[in-house]
Amino acid sequence: xxxxxxxxxxxxxxxxxxxxxxxxxxxxxxxxxxxxxxxxxxxxxxxxxxxxxxxxxxxxxxxxxxxxxxxxxxxxxxxxxxxxxxxxxxxxxxxxxxxxxxxxxxxxxxxxxxxx
Amino acid sequence: xxxxxxxxxxxxxxxxxxxxxxxxxxxxxxxxxxxxxxxxxxxxxxxxxxxxxxxxxxxxxxxxxxxxxxxxxxxxxxxxxxxxxxxxxxxxxxxxxxxxxxxxxxxxxxxxxxxxxxxxxxxxxxxxxxxxxxxxxxxxxxxxxxxxxxxxxxxxxxxxxxxxxxxxxxxxxxxxxxxxxxxxxxxxxxxxxxxxxxxxxxxxxxxxxxxxxxxxxxxxxxxxxxxxxxxxxxxxxxxxxxxxxxxxxxxxxxxxxxxxxxxxxxxxxxxxxxxxxxxxxxxxxxxxxxxxxxxxxxxxxxxxxxxxxxxxxxxxxxxxxxxxxxxxxxxxxxxxx
Numbered sequence: 001x002x003x004x005x006x007x008x009x010x011x012x013x014x015x016x017x018x019x020x021x022x023x024x025x026x027x028x029x030x031x032x033x034x035x036x037x038x039x040x041x042x043x044x045x046x047x048x049x050x051x052x053x054x055x056x057x058x059x060x061x062x063x064x065x066x067x068x069x070x071x072x073x074x075x076x077x078x079x080x081x082x083x084x085x086x087x088x089x090x091x092x093x094x095x096x097x098x099x100x101x102x103x104x105x106x107x108x109x110x111x112x113x114x115x116x
Numbered sequence: 117x118x119x120x121x122x123x124x125x126x127x128x129x130x131x132x133x134x135x136x137x138x139x140x141x142x143x144x145x146x147x148x149x150x151x152x153x154x155x156x157x158x159x160x161x162x163x164x165x166x167x168x169x170x171x172x173x174x175x176x177x178x179x180x181x182x183x184x185x186x187x188x189x190x191x192x193x194x195x196x197x198x199x200x201x202x203x204x205x206x207x208x209x210x211x212x213x214x215x216x217x218x219x220x221x222x223x224x225x226x227x228x229x230x231x232x233x234x235x236x237x238x239x240x241x242x243x244x245x246x247x248x249x250x251x252x253x254x255x256x257x258x259x260x261x262x263x264x265x266x267x268x269x270x271x272x273x274x275x276x277x278x279x280x281x282x283x284x285x286x287x288x289x290x291x292x293x294x295x296x297x298x299x300x301x302x303x304x305x306x307x308x309x310x311x312x313x314x315x316x317x318x319x320x321x322x323x324x325x326x327x328x329x330x331x332x333x334x335x336x337x338x339x340x341x342x343x344x345x346x347x348x349x350x351x352x353x354x355x356x357x358x359x360x361x362x363x364x365x366x367x368x369x370x371x372x373x374x375x376x377x378x379x380x381x382x383x384x385x386x387x388x389x390x391x392x393x394x395x396x397x398x399x400x401x402x403x404x405x406x407x408x409x410x411x412x413x414x415x416x417x418x419x420x421x422x423x424x425x426x427x428x429x430x431x432x433x434x435x436x437x438x439x440x441x442x443x444x445x446x447x448x449x450x451x452x453x
Binding site: 023026027029069096099100103104106107110111114115 | 182185186189190192193196197198201257260261264271272275276278279
């Protein structure tokens with residue numbers, strides 16, 4: 001169980017970092033792409049992603065009467081709010097970046113589970 | 117360029133929605149409820165979302181592109197999750213893309229030509245999505261990937277548009293219009309009637325994929341051409357030269373050529389009913405777009421409730437002539453051109 005959870009969290013973190021990096025690259029200007037921005041991006045995801053995956057996995061296991069979507073949506077909203085606050089000082093459109101990046105990584109995660 | 121990007125993305129989004137609805141969600145238990153939920157989210161929600169876009173514009177934040185971007189991404193999520201998510205994604209994209217195209221049209225003084233260009237590919241997207249979902253057996257993973265790649269490309273191009281600076285909201289004052297509620301209601305009715313006719317027209321010749329594709333292309337061409345025809349001829353003349361021949365063609369709709377021509381001509385008024393209200397209420401483009409899509413939703417309800425529809429030729433002839441009358445009244449009392 002623990003090894004499976006760690007494996008899931010590792011894959012999720014890796015995929016999230018790749019997808020969100022791509023989205024943030026698309027939505028930011030050249031002047032915003034500094035080393036400190038990427039460090040903040042990495043830290044924000046290290047902060048939010050494992051916690052989100054852990055909560056979603058626990059919810060899926062113990063709150064079996066609830067559809068996955070009902071568990072995932074509040075978690076994703078919380079992640080967007082945290083990342084929005086973190087990005088505020090570093091990006092010109094922090095809310096857009098947080099929403100677009102998290103929707104994309106969430107979508108890719110669901111697609112991965114559905115297709116593979 | 118932006119309108120072309122929105123138009124292609126519109127085709128991909130509608131294709132993805134039709135693919136998911138026909139390929140996955142139709143198989144769910146109580147599918148009829150999920151179809152209603154999807155249609156409600158996709159059409160009726162555009163009105164409040166449109167009002168939200170307008171509200172943000174009035175505060176100086178033109179964010180139609182951001183709405184379109186969120187719509188494309190949420191549509192991608194919706195394919196794998198729930199019809200409601202899919203519908204919300206669809207509504208966000210349509211409001212964002214629709215308002216974006218209206219603003220582009222206004223900035224370049226194109227008098228509604230861009231509206232048709234944006235709306236037309238939707239019909240083609242729905243056709244492709246439906247065929248992809250039902251024409252090759254059960255949808256497989258490669259089809260899902262194909263749809264996701266199309267949405268991904270749309271997302272990347274819209275991100276590229278978002279990259280440019282936020283534009284200041286245009287402070288166009290609404291010209292004083294007499295009888296505004298009346299002309300808006302007439303426009304709403306014309307859109308509702310067109311939706312009802314579109315969903316209840318069945319032609320005996322429309323049995324093969326090739327003819328279905330040609331009919332879909334005729335609808336798309338009608339929508340796209342309508343904007344150009346209106347800009348060239350003016351509203352009244354354009355309505356006369358399209359809807360009277362459309363009524364005649366519907367009368368002979370049992371012949372494939374006449375039926376296709378009827379669909380083409382009848383759809384040409386679509387950009388008119390989208391353009392005119394934005395001339396009357398330039399500050400409320402999003403709300404107007406949402407209001408008209410709500411009329412589409414109401415036009416869909418009788419079919420959902422299994423209400424019996426008249427024969428297609430009677431329906432087509434009557435709808436063409438009633439629409440013509442309403443547009444002429446609108447032009448007369450609204451002094452639109």
